[in-house]
Amino acid sequence: MFEGTLKKMITERAEPIQYFLELSRGFIHLNNFLDQQVSITHTGSQCLNCHQELPIFRQGFCKSCFFEIPAAGDWVMRPELSKAHLDQEDRNLDYEKKMQLQPHIIYLALSSHLKVGVTRKSQVPTRWIDQGAHQAMVLLEVPNRYLAGIGEVALKEVFSDKTNWRKMVQNEAEPVHWDAVFEKALDHLPKELKPYMKPDERHLEKMDFPVLHYPLKAQSLNLTKTPFYQGKLMGIRGQYLLFEDQTVFNIRSNEGQKIKFQPIL
Numbered sequence: 001m002f003e004g005t006l007k008k009m010i011t012e013r014a015e016p017i018q019y020f021l022e023l024s025r026g027f028i029h030l031n032n033f034l035d036q037q038v039s040i041t042h043t044g045s046q047c048l049n050c051h052q053e054l055p056i057f058r059q060g061f062c063k064s065c066f067f068e069i070p071a072a073g074d075w076v077m078r079p080e081l082s083k084a085h086l087d088q089e090d091r092n093l094d095y096e097k098k099m100q101l102q103p104h105i106i107y108l109a110l111s112s113h114l115k116v117g118v119t120r121k122s123q124v125p126t127r128w129i130d131q132g133a134h135q136a137m138v139l140l141e142v143p144n145r146y147l148a149g150i151g152e153v154a155l156k157e158v159f160s161d162k163t164n165w166r167k168m169v170q171n172e173a174e175p176v177h178w179d180a181v182f183e184k185a186l187d188h189l190p191k192e193l194k195p196y197m198k199p200d201e202r203h204l205e206k207m208d209f210p211v212l213h214y215p216l217k218a219q220s221l222n223l224t225k226t227p228f229y230q231g232k233l234m235g236i237r238g239q240y241l242l243f244e245d246q247t248v249f250n251i252r253s254n255e256g257q258k259i260k261f262q263p264i265l
């Protein structure tokens with residue numbers, strides 16, 4: 001049996017992608033449990049920052065941590081609010097400089113439908129894997145988070161910025177004409193970003209998820225309503241575990257929840 005506090009799965013790009021869950025006794029290599037019965041028991045919650053056994057508010061943090069710590073500032077979810085490039089502090093300028101003043105990319109990713117997103121360059125391809133994207137393309141690289149954010153804001157007028165999780169876990173994706181969307185995206189970027197555009201550098205990235213069988217009508221597992229669940233693991237995509245009985249479990253949205261994970265032999 002494995003026990004611990006959930007944090008998003010660690011991934012390794014391979015064919016297919018390899019998934020690891022870190023619990024208190026080390027890493028579990030989840031691909032090894034495909035086609036096996038496992039159980040998940042909810043045992044409580046613990047803030048990923050202060051480690052107190054408190055209810056989770058958002059992003060794995062308790063309410064007071066969420067509103068105080070630099071890692072949960074508004075610029076995390078809304079990159080256009082980044083201010084470190086102006087030497088202006090939000091919660092902790094040293095931390096914000098370290099995170100914001102580094103190369104970022106603006107990309108298009110396809111999971112259920114085409115969406116625009118922004119991430120630190122060091123988070124590629126992790127970010128795409130976490131979103132369950134099976135295809136993605138870098139649009140451009142910029143030197144800080146603010147510039148990535150204003151690009152994203154402009155592109156949200158023509159592309160979605162949300163994933164439809166149900167379609168993603170059911171493997172229902174719209175076909176995309178990548179050359180056409182790449183050009184459409186560059187046309188919609190603000191002029192401040194023109195110096196960073198490299199229209200001839202386009203490369204379609206492909207991700208292969210370890211899925212034996214996709215659900216047809218996915219139901220999300222809610223640990224509060226269902227504190228004990230048992231099912232046969234049929235796949236992993238994005239940050240979701242996919243089970244044979246149509247249940248799917250979003251590890252990311254359960255960060256900070258304490259569980260027992262037990263393979264049934």
Ligand SMILES: [Zn+2]
Binds near residue numbers: 047048052
């Ligand atoms: Zn806390």
